[in-house]
Amino acid sequence: MSTSLMRLAVAGAILATPGAAAAHATLEEANAKAGSMYKAVMRVPHGCDGxxxxxxxxxLPNGFIAAKPMPxxxxxxxxxxxxxxxxxxxxxxxxxxGPVEVVWSGGQLEDFHYDEFVVRGRIVDMPDGTALAFPTTQICADGEVSWSELxxxxxxxxxxxRPAPILMVSSSAHEGHGGHGGHGSSDTSAAIPEPVIVGDLKIEASWTRATPPGARVGAGYLVITNTGDEPDVLVGxxxxxxxxxEIHEMSMIDGTMRMRPIDGGLVIAPGATEKLQPGGNHVMFMGLTEGIEEGSPVIATxxxxxAGTVELMFTPGPMGGGSPFGGDDGAHGGGHGHGNHSHSN
Ligand SMILES: [Cu+2]
Structure with missing residues (x-):
């Protein structure tokens, strides 16, 4: 049927029926913990349209690394x-x-059969509530069905x-303190530096991550509050x-979260607080000339x-981990540390 492709091109308007909802490609286990191994079992309930x-x-989504498919x-x-x-x-x-896509081909999954396709990999540390999409495509003789809508x-x-199969990632940080074990920094959280004031801006909790050997990029996170009446823009x-x-944002492109420079910079509206954090907007340190080590804060402008320029100290947290200040963004109230002023270093 040469018309199948055209029908697919105009998508759900024709094919969607209430009954079709039960027949989506889905993940058997749709929840996983950050920092754990995850076995993605993709359930495929039928062929394409007969x-x-x-x-x-x-x-495979960003943050699902070292993946190994099951033959x-x-x-x-x-x-x-x-x-x-x-x-x-x-x-x-x-x-x-590493692996970004897995393709099984040359098989025969009849329209009236059900099958499962398995990929195992590691979910890296990521913020609680992150949704990872596993866009899945079935190809048949005359067309395809793409489970890729977000x-x-x-x-x-x-x-x-045609929703993309989604995995919801929960953070082990929500299980209480010390959930990670090993690096020992969870019970000795770094003191949060005093907020830095520049013009109408208040900047808090600037941190970064230790980088693995040979890394070429690093990221900076911080919380910026605009106490003034005019918008300001973080430009670089x-x-x-x-x-x-560079100042980056995350956005969904072709079913995967990708980062890219924010056009014109990050606007901080009057009265607004912008949290730059993993999985969201961030400062990108491009072309690292030296690695970032835990315990050795780095200074960036x-x-x-x-408001102009401001020199900030970024306290490194563990490689691939969360904020060295404890919380998700390090900006939880109270308890600002002493003797750790960002501007005095
Ligand atoms: Cu980036």
Whole structure:
């Protein structure tokens, strides 16, 4: 049927029926902990519109690293390698690339059959409540079904015709203190530096992450409050340990979270507090000329359109870990440390 492709191109309007909701490709276990191994079992309940599926591909999200697919009898297995969104620490090894897509082909999943496709990998540390999409495509003789739609902000995922299978990641930080063990920093959280005031801006809790050997990029996180009546814009900065500073945002591109420079910089509206944190907006230290080590704070200069430049100390947390100040963003109330003024270093 040569019309199948055209029908697919106009998507759900034609094919969506209430009954179809039960037949989505889904993950058997849709919840996992950050910092754990996760076995993604993709459940595929049928072929495409009457035809058998001969090829199935799963795109692996950022933050799901060192993935290994399970071979299936009767199917050829191919793993596509590619760059990760950042350099991750994998048990002491810097990992900046790896499997990004798995393709099983040459099989025969009949429309009236059900099958499962398995990939195991590591979920890196990420903020509580992060949604990881595993866009999945079934290819048949005359067309394909792509489970790759993502809910826009405020949209109910149930309204999607072809939703991408989603894994919800919860943070082990919510289990209380010391959940990570090993690096020993959880019960000796670094003192939060005094807020730095520059113009109408109050800047708090600036931190970074220790980088694995050979890493070329690092990220900076901080909380900026605009106490004035005019908007200000974080446009960039400079640092002696990096060749360039960019201000990045995260956005969904082709079903994966990717980071990219924010056009024109990050606006801090009057009265607003902007939290730059893992999984969201961040300061990107590009072209690291030296690694960032836990216990050795680094100094960088940030530049704001109105407030001008400000020198900040970024306290490194553990490699791939959370804020050295304890909380998700380090900006929880009270208990500011002494003798750790950002501007005096
Ligand atoms: Cu970035």
């Amino acid at each position: 035809q058998a599926t001969h090829t199935l591909s799963i795109q 299936k009898a009767g199917w050829d297995l191919k793993v596509k390698q590619g760059p990760y969104d950042q350099t991750y620490d994998y048990f002491g090894t810097a990992m900046s690339e 809910a826009a902000p405020g949209q109910d995922p149930h309204d999607l015709d 900065g400079s640092a002696p340990f990096a060749s360039l500073i 940030l530049e704001f359109e109105r």
